[in-house]
Amino acid sequence: MNIQELCKELNLTPVAGESGMDKEISGCYIGDLMSLAMAHLEEGYVWITIQSNLNVVAVSALKEAACVILADGVTLDANATVKADEEALAVFTTEDSAYTLAKKLGALGI
Amino acid sequence: MVFHYDVDGNDFTLAGEISSKVKKRLKQLGLPPEVIRKVSIAMYEAEINMVIHANGGAIDVEVTPQAVHITFADQGPGIPDLEKAMQEGFSTASNEVRELGFGAGMGLPNIKKNSDNMTIDTKVGEGTTIKLVINIA
Numbered sequence: 001m002n003i004q005e006l007c008k009e010l011n012l013t014p015v016a017g018e019s020g021m022d023k024e025i026s027g028c029y030i031g032d033l034m035s036l037a038m039a040h041l042e043e044g045y046v047w048i049t050i051q052s053n054l055n056v057v058a059v060s061a062l063k064e065a066a067c068v069i070l071a072d073g074v075t076l077d078a079n080a081t082v083k084a085d086e087e088a089l090a091v092f093t094t095e096d097s098a099y100t101l102a103k104k105l106g107a108l109g110i
Numbered sequence: 111m112v113f114h115y116d117v118d119g120n121d122f123t124l125a126g127e128i129s130s131k132v133k134k135r136l137k138q139l140g141l142p143p144e145v146i147r148k149v150s151i152a153m154y155e156a157e158i159n160m161v162i163h164a165n166g167g168a169i170d171v172e173v174t175p176q177a178v179h180i181t182f183a184d185q186g187p188g189i190p191d192l193e194k195a196m197q198e199g200f201s202t203a204s205n206e207v208r209e210l211g212f213g214a215g216m217g218l219p220n221i222k223k224n225s226d227n228m229t230i231d232t233k234v235g236e237g238t239t240i241k242l243v244i245n246i247a
């Protein structure tokens with residue numbers, strides 16, 4: 001499944017990096033601490049977090065994550081939005097909690 | 111090939127900027143993805159530590175056919191108990207930076223795990239120098 005399809009399936013709201021929507025998804029990591037995400041994210045992963053600052057984009061880009069989903073209605077910081085557009089890193093927001101998202105991703109076979 | 115960078119200790123918005131620049135350069139040089147992955151992890155952690163714990167510093171990267179050598183030098187507070195600092199979960203991060211997602215106490219362990227050689231030279235009141243070697247092939 002690619003990001004575009006995931007966005008549709010989960011009814012996510014795109015907030016940045018819309019030029020990077022064709023990447024394939026290979027897995028998922030959930031968490032809010034940068035050095036744990038740095039250790040656990042792999043290429044093609046979806047990162048579910050409630051962190052909204054620039055470092056989310058920096059860590060995702062360095063680890064080549066597929067996209068970021070901000071849970072619980074969190075919105076992306078302005079400077080992080082600019083950076084995500086630059087890096088073509090798709091970022092979404094949703095009112096769903098991380099748990100709800102995890103269940104939905106599981107049901108989709110991710 | 112040698113690259114030099116200065117890390118601004120006051121500008122949080124620059125977080126990870128140098129790590130991403132170096133990653134792009136190493137990609138252009140055609141280094142193996144596994145080497146780039148290790149350098150990215152180690153550099154990001156050390157760069158952030160410089161900003162949040164030491165008020166900035168300097169980074170030098172040297173690429174030889176055999177390895178990537180990286181030196182991080184700061185004039186920050188130094189690390190009083192290095193053995194403790196190297197332990198997973200140990201952190202003196204302020205509440206302000208914890209809110210941004212730092213302070214898991216996993217940075218130095220991540221650096222160690224992703225480098226083939228790591229030396230830390232630190233003195234309280236003078237600063238910290240970290241030298242890393244990441245082998246190619």
Ligand SMILES: Nc1ncnc2c1ncn2[C@@H]1O[C@H](COP(=O)(O)OP(=O)(O)OP(=O)(O)O)[C@@H](O)[C@H]1O
Nearest residue numbers: 035159163164195201202212213214215216217218
């Ligand atoms: N350059 C430095 N100058 C001074 N102290 C440092 C430096 N780097 C690390 N430290 C000390 O070592 C501790 C452990 O560092 P480490 O990177 O493992 O964790 P952290 O930065 O606190 O949290 P995390 O990296 O998980 O976000 C820090 O909390 C800090 O006390």
Ligand SMILES: [Mg+2]
Nearest residue numbers: 155159217218
């Ligand atoms: Mg750290």
